[in-house]
Amino acid sequence: xxxxxxxxxxxxxxxxxxxxxxxxxxxxxxxxxxxxxxxxxxxxxxxxxxxxxxxxxxxxxxxxxxxxxxxxxxxxxxxxxxxxxxxxxxxxxxxxxxxxxxxxxxxxxxxxxxxxxxxxxxxxxxxxxxxxxxxxxxxxxxxxxxxxxxxxxxxxxxxxxxxxxxxxxxxxxxxxxxxxxxxxxxxxxxxxxxxxxxxxxxxxxxxxxxxxxxxxxxxxxxxxxxxxxxxxxxxxxxxxxxxxxxxxxxxxxxxxxxxxxxxxxxxxxxxxxxxxxxxxxxxxxxxxxxxxxxxxxxxxxxxxxxxxxxxxxxxxxxxxx
Numbered sequence: 001x002x003x004x005x006x007x008x009x010x011x012x013x014x015x016x017x018x019x020x021x022x023x024x025x026x027x028x029x030x031x032x033x034x035x036x037x038x039x040x041x042x043x044x045x046x047x048x049x050x051x052x053x054x055x056x057x058x059x060x061x062x063x064x065x066x067x068x069x070x071x072x073x074x075x076x077x078x079x080x081x082x083x084x085x086x087x088x089x090x091x092x093x094x095x096x097x098x099x100x101x102x103x104x105x106x107x108x109x110x111x112x113x114x115x116x117x118x119x120x121x122x123x124x125x126x127x128x129x130x131x132x133x134x135x136x137x138x139x140x141x142x143x144x145x146x147x148x149x150x151x152x153x154x155x156x157x158x159x160x161x162x163x164x165x166x167x168x169x170x171x172x173x174x175x176x177x178x179x180x181x182x183x184x185x186x187x188x189x190x191x192x193x194x195x196x197x198x199x200x201x202x203x204x205x206x207x208x209x210x211x212x213x214x215x216x217x218x219x220x221x222x223x224x225x226x227x228x229x230x231x232x233x234x235x236x237x238x239x240x241x242x243x244x245x246x247x248x249x250x251x252x253x254x255x256x257x258x259x260x261x262x263x264x265x266x267x268x269x270x271x272x273x274x275x276x277x278x279x280x281x282x283x284x285x286x287x288x289x290x291x292x293x294x295x296x297x298x299x300x301x302x303x304x305x306x307x308x309x310x311x312x313x314x315x316x317x318x319x320x321x
Contacts, residue, residue, distance in 0.1 A: 014188045015202050016171060076145060102135045115223035117229055120197035124232025127204065128215065134315030135215035139233050139255065141241035141248070142221030145265040149239065149307075150216055154180040156304055157311075160213040164203040166220045173218065183207055194225040197232055206254045214311065223252040235260040238285070238291075242266050242275035249283040256284060259291045268297040308319045 001019060128135055138146045147165075154161055154177065163184040165174040174186035187195060187204045200217060209215055217233060219226040227236075238259040240248060249256040256262065262284050270277060279294075283294065292310060296303030
């Protein structure tokens with residue numbers, strides 16, 4: 001996970017598919033697949049690992065582990081156990097965290113993470129191009145209307161479409177997308193605040209879009225970290241809700257600078273919240289003078305025609321050889 005944000009280093013990403021299979025991407029990048037019946041969010045479950053562990057090092061922990069088993073590595077094995085950890089109480093007089101200076105190990109690790117992600121993003125891009133498919137990375141603050149815009153879009157599009165839904169928890173958005181008749185995979189990032197290229201590849205593997213498809217990637221709601229990670233997308237779309245105020249492009253310039261298209265959403269609420277559209281557009285242009293801008297209202301299906309036209313102009317057409 002990202003070394004520049006609030007992602008937990010021990011986080012585990014869950015990618016769920018409609019057929020009941022779940023994929024876990026472990027912190028070390030290992031992919032584990034399993035099937036189990038639906039269980040309440042947060043409920044514990046056991047599953048089999050279809051991979052090998054090979055350890056040639058020792059672990060030193062600052063706390064004790066109580067395990068009801070022993071591991072013998074360098075062979076395949078099935079886990080059906082629970083871990084219980086007894087942690088010592090926190091030390092209230094602990095020293096403050098170290099300040100990391102430029103060139104530190106933290107920065108070197110972050111550079112390695114980004115480099116690895118970029119390589120995987122290029123793999124995604126080549127995979128999509130091989131299928132003459134296009135992918136759009138939808139980014140915004142939480143509640144800006146990404147899923148609502150997608151619902152309107154999916155009902156109007158004539159091309160085959162699949163959707164990758166990114167959230168920290170719950171399958172709620174994927175369920176909304178599937179209700180339109182569109183295949184969708186939910187990617188739950190746990191404590192992670194953005195999607196990464198390896199998560200997208202696993203989602204694409206499960207969706208297996210047909211040639212000429214449009215792939216929508218609804219990123220985790222966040223105006224910072226999603227812009228840092230290339231997913232192999234064809235275009236980046238930033239949704240900017242009138243309820244957020246006109247200053248967001250100035251406060252979060254990297255996000256808006258990365259956009260190929262800025263979609264003003266909830267325009268039906270502009271007068272009610274006192275939104276100054278001219279000021280907002282000027283702020284967008286202050287950080288990005290090349291992005292297209294479209295005004296929409298999903299509640300009233302306004303702006304859907306120029307939005308669809310923009311999508312059709314991006315990337316290879318479905319009937320290209």
